[in-house]
Amino acid sequence: MSVYSKQQKTERQTVMTAHKPKFGTFIRERRTAKGYSLRRFAELVGISPTYLSHVEQDKVDSPPTVDRIKKMAELLGESADELSAMAGRVPEDLPKIIQSQPEAMPALLRAAKGLTPEQLKRLQDQASQMRREGDPS
Amino acid sequence: MSVYSKQQKTERQTVMTAHKPKFGTFIRERRTAKGYSLRRFAELVGISPTYLSHVEQDKVDSPPTVDRIKKMAELLGESADELSAMAGRVPEDLPKIIQSQPEAMPALLRAAKGLTPEQLKRLQDQASQMRREGDPS
DNA sequence: TTTGCTGTTTACTGTACACGGACATAACCG
DNA sequence: CGGTTATGTCCGTGTACAGTAAACAGCAAA
Numbered sequence: 025m026s027v028y029s030k031q032q033k034t035e036r037q038t039v040m041t042a043h044k045p046k047f048g049t050f051i052r053e054r055r056t057a058k059g060y061s062l063r064r065f066a067e068l069v070g071i072s073p074t075y076l077s078h079v080e081q082d083k084v085d086s087p088p089t090v091d092r093i094k095k096m097a098e099l100l101g102e103s104a105d106e107l108s109a110m111a112g113r114v115p116e117d118l119p120k121i122i123q124s125q126p127e128a129m130p131a132l133l134r135a136a137k138g139l140t141p142e143q144l145k146r147l148q149d150q151a152s153q154m155r156r157e158g159d160p161s
Numbered sequence: 162m163s164v165y166s167k168q169q170k171t172e173r174q175t176v177m178t179a180h181k182p183k184f185g186t187f188i189r190e191r192r193t194a195k196g197y198s199l200r201r202f203a204e205l206v207g208i209s210p211t212y213l214s215h216v217e218q219d220k221v222d223s224p225p226t227v228d229r230i231k232k233m234a235e236l237l238g239e240s241a242d243e244l245s246a247m248a249g250r251v252p253e254d255l256p257k258i259i260q261s262q263p264e265a266m267p268a269l270l271r272a273a274k275g276l277t278p279e280q281l282k283r284l285q286d287q288a289s290q291m292r293r294e295g296d297p298s
Numbered sequence: 299t300t301t302g303c304t305g306t307t308t309a310c311t312g313t314a315c316a317c318g319g320a321c322a323t324a325a326c327c328g
Numbered sequence: 329c330g331g332t333t334a335t336g337t338c339c340g341t342g343t344a345c346a347g348t349a350a351a352c353a354g355c356a357a358a
Contacts, residue, residue, distance in 0.1 A: 062305055072348050077306060086345060109263030118259065118267060119251050121274045126246030128281035129270070130255060135288035136269060137258045143291045144265035147284060151272035154280045199336055209317050214337060223314060 047111045048082035054100045055080075069095045087111035184248045185219035191237045192217075206232045224248035 055065050066076040069092055078084050087093070090113050097104035108115045122129040136144060192202050203213040206229055215221050224230070227250050234241035245252045259266045273281060 109260040123246040
């Protein structure tokens with residue numbers, strides 16, 4: 025470690041250590057419940073059996089990328105958003121949405137921080153309605 | 162490339178190629194406008210002059226990490242969110258917010274997709290008001 | 299007891315994100 | 329004019345992340 029790199033890899037690390045139900049453990053539980061062998065499931069997801077084994081044992085420092093997580097979710101009948109959160113990652117379509125309005129989207133998220141699921145649902149409904157109404161300018 | 166790795170590094174790549182105003186070019190313009198030398202600015206940001214030079218020439222495949230971008234924004238008097246978007250990255254506090262409500266937050270963002278800045282502002286205000294009202298359950 | 303599955307371990311690979319030292323160029327000062 | 333100092337750049341190197349490959353051990357059926 026040199027004189028630079030004073031505040032490196034902070035975000036990912038802290039996020040990663042935060043997945044409570046253990047991503048790998050959860051995947052293994054669901055995979056076996058679905059009757060997939062490790063090799064078979066790895067093949068369907070598009071990763072190596074080796075890597076899947078490591079992931080399911082939580083032996084990897086950072087979980088798979090979002091596209092693989094999405095594949096897993098589809099095969100297991102789970103929510104991709106839920107799995108992504110468990111893995112400490114952001115669902116793949118969200119960055120583009122955020123960057124399309126670099127000021128307003130982050131501001132909205134920060135304002136929505138801490139709200140209950142019910143409150144968030146109401147917000148979501150209002151957003152949908154705005155879209156139906158069209159641009160009011 | 163082996164039999165696996167069929168759909169690798171999709172997200173980052175596509176996002177990266179999307180920064181229109183060229184992140185590096187923009188940084189250089191703002192830095193020189195502020196009268197910082199490359200070495201001085203690099204020192205303040207906490208990166209090496211070499212690396213900064215590469216970044217400003219857009220010679221790097223992917224721009225700096227969010228924490229360094231944030232530092233740059235502060236020094237240059239620019240919006241960290243704006244710079245992050247330009248670099249194809251998500252502001253560092255957002256992943257945690259999203260993951261705190263893995264279903265509702267992505268749903269909200271998707272519903273808000275395509276709305277105008279004015280509409281988003283209205284949503285944001287409503288969110289702020291909800292928070293003041295507290296949990297209605 | 300071999301075959302054929304299961305999952306696991308050790309070692310290796312390629313790319314992203316960065317650092318360090320040597321370098322060329324221009325400005326400044328005596 | 330020559331030497332010093334500050335500018336930015338090129339080339340090589342290092343490390344972490346996201347994986348792969350080959351070889352392995354355990355077990356069940358033929």
